[in-house]
Amino acid sequence: MNNSRRKRISRCIADLNDAHTQLTAILEEEQKALVNVPDDEEYDDMRDGMDEIVTGLDDLIPTLQEAIETLEEADF
Numbered sequence: 001m002n003n004s005r006r007k008r009i010s011r012c013i014a015d016l017n018d019a020h021t022q023l024t025a026i027l028e029e030e031q032k033a034l035v036n037v038p039d040d041e042e043y044d045d046m047r048d049g050m051d052e053i054v055t056g057l058d059d060l061i062p063t064l065q066e067a068i069e070t071l072e073e074a075d076f
Helices: 003-035 041-073
Strands: none
Touching: 003 041
16 A cells, blocks of 8 residues: 555544544533433424434444544554
8 A cells, every 4th residue: 555545544544533522522412412301292302303313323433433443453
């Protein structure tokens, strides 16, 4: 592999790390916001939507971390 591709991969790893950090922060914010949504029936749709986002991010973040680790461990 040439240096140009190595540099591109390194930039991608940095971008993925940045995305991981931002998504983790968003997850924490959404979890806090979800706790503060009133338990009234009129907010059911809002809570359901927020819960979907939390669940999705909760599933995604570890997978993203695994991808980052795989790239960092690669011998390129």
